[in-house]
Amino acid sequence: MSGIYLHIPFCKQACSYCDFYFVTRTSEREHFVQRLVEDIKSYSDTRFARETVETIYFGGGTPSLLEPAQLEQIMGALYDVFDINAREITLEMNPDDVSAQFLADLKSLGISRASMGVQSFEPELLEFMHRAHSSEEALQCLELLSASEFNSFTVDLIYGNPGQSVEQLERDVKKLLQFDPPHISAYSLTIEPRTRLGKQVELGRIAPPEDDKVAEHFDIINRMFSNQGIERYEVSNYSLPGKEAVHNSHYWEHKNYLGLGPGAHSFWWADTAERWENEQDLRKYLRDKDHPDREELSLKQLAEERLMMGLRTRKGVGKEELSEEYDYILSSRQLDYLKNREEEGKVEVDKRINLTDEGIKITDAIILDLVTLH
Numbered sequence: 001m002s003g004i005y006l007h008i009p010f011c012k013q014a015c016s017y018c019d020f021y022f023v024t025r026t027s028e029r030e031h032f033v034q035r036l037v038e039d040i041k042s043y044s045d046t047r048f049a050r051e052t053v054e055t056i057y058f059g060g061g062t063p064s065l066l067e068p069a070q071l072e073q074i075m076g077a078l079y080d081v082f083d084i085n086a087r088e089i090t091l092e093m094n095p096d097d098v099s100a101q102f103l104a105d106l107k108s109l110g111i112s113r114a115s116m117g118v119q120s121f122e123p124e125l126l127e128f129m130h131r132a133h134s135s136e137e138a139l140q141c142l143e144l145l146s147a148s149e150f151n152s153f154t155v156d157l158i159y160g161n162p163g164q165s166v167e168q169l170e171r172d173v174k175k176l177l178q179f180d181p182p183h184i185s186a187y188s189l190t191i192e193p194r195t196r197l198g199k200q201v202e203l204g205r206i207a208p209p210e211d212d213k214v215a216e217h218f219d220i221i222n223r224m225f226s227n228q229g230i231e232r233y234e235v236s237n238y239s240l241p242g243k244e245a246v247h248n249s250h251y252w253e254h255k256n257y258l259g260l261g262p263g264a265h266s267f268w269w270a271d272t273a274e275r276w277e278n279e280q281d282l283r284k285y286l287r288d289k290d291h292p293d294r295e296e297l298s299l300k301q302l303a304e305e306r307l308m309m310g311l312r313t314r315k316g317v318g319k320e321e322l323s324e325e326y327d328y329i330l331s332s333r334q335l336d337y338l339k340n341r342e343e344e345g346k347v348e349v350d351k352r353i354n355l356t357d358e359g360i361k362i363t364d365a366i367i368l369d370l371v372t373l374h
């Protein structure tokens with residue numbers, strides 16, 4: 001079973017925090033769609049086309065900047081080339097692109113899950129993030145979604161903005177929860193160096209949010225979501241029971257996926273495990289037909305990745321899985337470390353290793369310690 005990720009690299013404008021690959025030259029959309037269709041077809045009769053595809057994910061960039069007719073061409077090519085038995089087909093969209101007709105068109109194309117990039121309903125925060133949509137559009141897109149045939153959808157929210165008050169956060173969460181979302185991705189704002197926000201922080205114009213403040217926001221989000229039955233199942237992902245994202249969960253479990261489009265990543269583990277990334281260059285993607293070099297991963301690298309990704313999830317990672325599938329036995333130093341963290345209430349260790357709500361706040365530090373102690 002595998003997944004397909006399609007990177008649609010167009011955005012109306014650059015959000016201040018974003019370091020995904022995108023271009024604002026939207027005039028090249030049609031040329032890109034034709035090239036993507038050609039790219040998909042180049043996989044006919046390859047080993048990648050022999051495995052059944054369970055999930056498809058249109059990410060970006062902004063996939064909702066494509067016309068339904070263009071999405072139809074892409075879907076047609078995918079169904080021609082791959083053996084698709086889809087449990088989930090997700091398309092990311094921005095509030096300012098959505099209309100009732102657009103949602104109905106997506107549904108009739110077989111898109112089963114909408115991923116809405118709301119981020120906030122607060123005008124001041126939307127402006128700070130340099131989002132293209134307004135507060136009204138953020139509400140309206142969720143009204144449209146609720147009235148549509150999409151019963152599976154997810155909404156992105158960003159917290160921990162510099163200067164964001166607890167009241168603003170609570171207002172955002174309350175507004176969002178009115179729409180009974182089955183799934184929410186809530187990200188704490190990350191300051192990436194190559195972004196406008198990163199530059200502002202570097203120049204001292206903006207102070208990054210304090211860790212305590214971010215941790216407080218995290219607790220508020222967890223509590224408010226949990227009161228509505230929406231539980232965290234990964235550092236940034238929350239859902240009602242049974243509504244977890246299938247495509248993303250597969251990434252964390254080392255399932256195979258093929259990434260198409262500029263900047264897309266792929267991972268394929270058959271006899272050997274390989275990972276590769278398409279160059280982040282739309283012009284090159286439109287021009288060249290060659291595929292990037294692949295990096296072969298050792299079992300140790302895979303084990304560390306699995307540990308890293310597994311610990312970010314509520315399910316954690318099984319000790320038996322690590323030893324049987326990755327030949328990775330925890331060292332006595334690692335076991336001692338886990339015991340100490342367990343006494344501090346940050347980790348639970350049984351047949352599986354899980355981080356608690358307290359531990360999840362320092363996920364990266366725990367993972368780094370564990371990996372270096374092997």
Ligand code: SF4
Pocket residue numbers: 010011012013014015018019020022060061062094117
């Ligand atoms: S719309 Fe999404 S991909 Fe585009 S700049 Fe904003 S956050 Fe980045």
